[in-house]
Amino acid sequence: MLALVVFLLCAASSFSASAKGVAAGPRLNNNQLYKFSYTTEVLIDKARGSKEGSAGYRISSDVDVNLVWRDPSSKDDQLIKLAMSNLRIEPVSQTSEKKNILHGATTESVLGKTKLAALTKPFLLHLKNGKAKAFYSYWEEPTTIKNLKRGLASLLQVQLNTGKVVENDVSGRCTVEYKAVKGQVTRTKILETCNTAETGFTTHSKVLGVSSKASSVTVFTLEDGFIRSAVAEETHTLAVNVRKSTAAKVVSRQTLTLVGKEAGPVEAAGKDVAGVVKSVDTKLAAVGIVAEKVKSQCKGCPSLFEHWQAEKKQLEPASLSKATAPRSFLALIQSIRKASKDEILKVLKSADKASLPQVVDAVTSSQTTASLDAMLEFLNFTDAKGLVLQERFLYACGFASHPNERMLEALLDISKGKIGSTDIKESVVIIMGALVHKLCQKGGCNLPTVVKVKKMILDGPKSTNEESEVQMYLLALKNSLLLEAIPIFTKYAESEVGAYCTIALTALQRYDVSLMTSEVKQTVNRVYHQNRRIYEKNVRAAAADVILSSNPSYMEIKNLLLSIGNLPHEMNKYMLSKIQDIIRFQMPASKVLRQAMKDMISHNYDRFAKVGSSSAYSGFMAQSADVSSTYSLDILYSGSGILRRSNMNIYGASNGAMLHGLQVAIEAQGLESLIAATPDEGEEDLESFAGMSALLFDVQLRPVTFFKGYSDLMSKMFSMTGEPMNVVKGLILLSDHSEVIQLQSGLKANAEFQGGLAIDISGGMEISLWYRESKTSVNNRGALVVTGNITVDMDFLRTGVEVSFETEAALDFITTVQFSEYPFLVCMQMDKTTFPVSEYLTKYERLSSGKSIKSRKGRKMLIPGSEFPLHQENSNMCKKVFDSSW
Numbered sequence: 001m002l003a004l005v006v007f008l009l010c011a012a013s014s015f016s017a018s019a020k021g022v023a024a025g026p027r028l029n030n031n032q033l034y035k036f037s038y039t040t041e042v043l044i045d046k047a048r049g050s051k052e053g054s055a056g057y058r059i060s061s062d063v064d065v066n067l068v069w070r071d072p073s074s075k076d077d078q079l080i081k082l083a084m085s086n087l088r089i090e091p092v093s094q095t096s097e098k099k100n101i102l103h104g105a106t107t108e109s110v111l112g113k114t115k116l117a118a119l120t121k122p123f124l125l126h127l128k129n130g131k132a133k134a135f136y137s138y139w140e141e142p143t144t145i146k147n148l149k150r151g152l153a154s155l156l157q158v159q160l161n162t163g164k165v166v167e168n169d170v171s172g173r174c175t176v177e178y179k180a181v182k183g184q185v186t187r188t189k190i191l192e193t194c195n196t197a198e199t200g201f202t203t204h205s206k207v208l209g210v211s212s213k214a215s216s217v218t219v220f221t222l223e224d225g226f227i228r229s230a231v232a233e234e235t236h237t238l239a240v241n242v243r244k245s246t247a248a249k250v251v252s253r254q255t256l257t258l259v260g261k262e263a264g265p266v267e268a269a270g271k272d273v274a275g276v277v278k279s280v281d282t283k284l285a286a287v288g289i290v291a292e293k294v295k296s297q298c299k300g301c302p303s304l305f306e307h308w309q310a311e312k313k314q315l316e317p318a319s320l321s322k323a324t325a326p327r328s329f330l331a332l333i334q335s336i337r338k339a340s341k342d343e344i345l346k347v348l349k350s351a352d353k354a355s356l357p358q359v360v361d362a363v364t365s366s367q368t369t370a371s372l373d374a375m376l377e378f379l380n381f382t383d384a385k386g387l388v389l390q391e392r393f394l395y396a397c398g399f400a401s402h403p404n405e406r407m408l409e410a411l412l413d414i415s416k417g418k419i420g421s422t423d424i425k426e427s428v429v430i431i432m433g434a435l436v437h438k439l440c441q442k443g444g445c446n447l448p449t450v451v452k453v454k455k456m457i458l459d460g461p462k463s464t465n466e467e468s469e470v471q472m473y474l475l476a477l478k479n480s481l482l483l484e485a486i487p488i489f490t491k492y493a494e495s496e497v498g499a500y501c502t503i504a505l506t507a508l509q510r511y512d513v514s515l516m517t518s519e520v521k522q523t524v525n526r527v528y529h530q531n532r533r534i535y536e537k538n539v540r541a542a543a544a545d546v547i548l549s550s551n552p553s554y555m556e557i558k559n560l561l562l563s564i565g566n567l568p569h570e571m572n573k574y575m576l577s578k579i580q581d582i583i584r585f586q587m588p589a590s591k592v593l594r595q596a597m598k599d600m601i602s603h604n605y606d607r608f609a610k611v612g613s614s615s616a617y618s619g620f621m622a623q624s625a626d627v628s629s630t631y632s633l634d635i636l637y638s639g640s641g642i643l644r645r646s647n648m649n650i651y652g653a654s655n656g657a658m659l660h661g662l663q664v665a666i667e668a669q670g671l672e673s674l675i676a677a678t679p680d681e682g683e684e685d686l687e688s689f690a691g692m693s694a695l696l697f698d699v700q701l702r703p704v705t706f707f708k709g710y711s712d713l714m715s716k717m718f719s720m721t722g723e724p725m726n727v728v729k730g731l732i733l734l735s736d737h738s739e740v741i742q743l744q745s746g747l748k749a750n751a752e753f754q755g756g757l758a759i760d761i762s763g764g765m766e767i768s769l770w771y772r773e774s775k776t777s778v779n780n781r782g783a784l785v786v787t788g789n790i791t792v793d794m795d796f797l798r799t800g801v802e803v804s805f806e807t808e809a810a811l812d813f814i815t816t817v818q819f820s821e822y823p824f825l826v827c828m829q830m831d832k833t834t835f836p837v838s839e840y841l842t843k844y845e846r847l848s849s850g851k852s853i854k855s856r857k858g859r860k861m862l863i864p865g866s867e868f869p870l871h872q873e874n875s876n877m878c879k880k881v882f883d884s885s886w
Helices: 002-020 107-111 113-119 143-154 273-280 304-315 324-336 341-350 356-366 369-378 384-398 405-416 422-441 448-463 467-480 483-492 498-508 518-529 537-548 554-563 569-584 590-596 710-719 872-885
Strands: 032-046 055-070 077-091 123-128 131-137 163-169 172-181 184-195 210-223 226-240 243-263 615-623 628-637 643-654 657-669 689-696 704-708 725-742 748-768 773-793 797-818 825-832 835-847 852-863
Touching (some): 032 143, 032 773, 032 797, 032 835, 055 273, 055 797, 055 835, 077 107, 077 113, 077 143, 077 273, 107 113, 113 143, 123 143, 131 163, 131 273, 184 226, 210 243, 210 725, 226 725, 226 748, 226 773, 243 748, 243 773, 243 797, 304 324, 304 341, 304 356, 324 356, 324 725, 324 748, 324 773, 341 356, 341 369, 356 369, 369 405, 384 405, 384 422, 405 422, 422 467, 448 467, 448 483, 467 483, 467 498, 483 498, 483 518, 498 537, 537 554, 537 569, 537 628, 554 569, 554 590, 569 615, 569 628, 615 872, 628 797, 628 825, 643 773, 643 797, 657 748, 689 725, 689 748, 725 773
Antiparallel strands (some): 032 055, 032 243, 055 077, 077 123, 172 184, 184 210, 210 226, 226 243, 615 628, 657 689, 689 704, 725 748, 835 852
């Protein structure tokens, strides 16, 4: 009933407007030919513009417009004919003949005879109440030509009264806002509302993602009821979040100006639009006002195999620390995305042993149906010898920028089949957890495969008694960040197995603070204060981290402070360092900590003068308007002075989002027998063990074991070379953004922003009983390249701009412990080498004839190396260590 009332009111208002003779849109006079000049231009440049001008071109023409037919019952229902003539193409920026790709070319030589004839062929627009109802042209015309005509036709669509409306034009179906003031109408298109057939993809992480801004404004001036001029400008700017200077923009302008009127054709007779169109030309068809997809064909482009042959030297292991590796990696991904399964398999089968892992990284990161099919056919998961390639494939899946359900389904199928290596079996399940998280972030939590995997990993811990399998499922749940996993982590936080407790507690710390219920907090506090059983120091330290990062209450903080002095020797020192670090670095808990420390019972000399080697320290790695990067370093020793836990974290924050860029945790236990020392409380029966766990870009990877068991320890000690063990090595597609920008002019811009990282993380532990010294090291090597490309390809002319930056860096963290005397000497070093940062701007233009012009400019800066500051006690200790070593 309500709908009927609304309909009747709308009909009544429409009737009254019509009765009063108020024009809803522009009206053409019969027997009159309107002569316009028309230009459309596209400019592509870096966001702030460059001195040498933008890349791009301008198409100019004359346009004749006349009325073909009008509905006798409505003056605002019109069929209009448009014809372009005298076409000209020229560069958008003034440039020398040498840099002018169009110098000496004619419009016909650029467009080609067929396209020029098609563009000058008349077409029809059905305009009703100022809105485009239908667009008539020829099906056989090239798509680019039809789109240019649509761009011109869309410029005649205008509403003469103020208000918001949903319209269809060349850009798609968009919400448009009109403002009408005395013979002038301003049309603002709200571009984020536009629905188009072509959709792209973007990175799930806001920190690694791309920000975009867009605007589209058209100003109409009216004369005698019709358009005297229309000036449209549309701008799209895309920038990399972590470095806003790596940004590019595309600007599209249209200008339609009335230059004169003269006698024109007589209005055609007819009852309806369809009949009139048929009488004008039987081949004319309603082809739709919304732009069609343009299939870009790259003439003369190398095949994937040829591209691989040209790039393979840059992807060999020796080149992975150089910026050329990720640049070649990104270029190869673009080629793979256009290739078939057979073409991809040809490259995989031809690659040598050294470069094959990098090819696996590139093929998996491409994330196309063909690339996934090729990888599944190429890899044999029943073969234990293929562990390296299998793990590279799995890690690339985990780091996928925009995974789909099929990728998760493929991993689920692998997990159900026969797997030759237990390490790979663990990695498959752990990475499935990461994919579940990414798919849920995109709103795909109810997809059938996601539901299956969620059930599998949620039921996993209770489905087995095998310790390694329980850990595997807990790590998968840690990656998934499922809300349903919080009760599971809460349960395992109080487990009798230390490894389960640590995984559960570190997983809880990854959740949003708002999800830390009173039940979770009570459990974590019970673990820290050992209300039900004795726990290992590293478990209690992990519990303390959760308490301090979860909006702790005054009483929680007070109880933590009161515990200091009653903890194992080194843990007293660790907790003191942690509290002092939170206050110094202004972390969220610092306010309540200051309040609690006003109480002299909890804050006094007896508690705060505890000595030891353990420490916690946080600092800034980098700070800029775009991104801030922080590091934290936590070291916990056993009472005997041997490393118990080392935890290094690097975070990045941008656009209000946080990214856990890196975590490398080294754990050791049960080593007291080596130096005839007494284990701490709760650690008397621990098996000798040392291992490393890495979390990279929010994805927890499979932990690596250095040794397990006394016999394994002794054999490893005598064979230790001091060389670090590899944890992660390969190429990662960090950011990935692709979109098609449909411009109002009918032109299309393709935007591709990618970030590639070549990374090598290794770690090691060396113990010398002769010199009574131990050394742990974490070495990070990386090269980063981020490129942003915006291209406008019109078949006959391709123009574009690439903005990019690249860097190569190294970060080493070394801990040296001398236990020849007591107290032990402990020195921590965190060194950053001097590294270069380069920025480039490349502009390119190419004609279909093959003629091309390319210019490239760049600048390079050197960022000096430094040793990151840690607490003063560490600096004093390092002096003693190096003096004694000397």
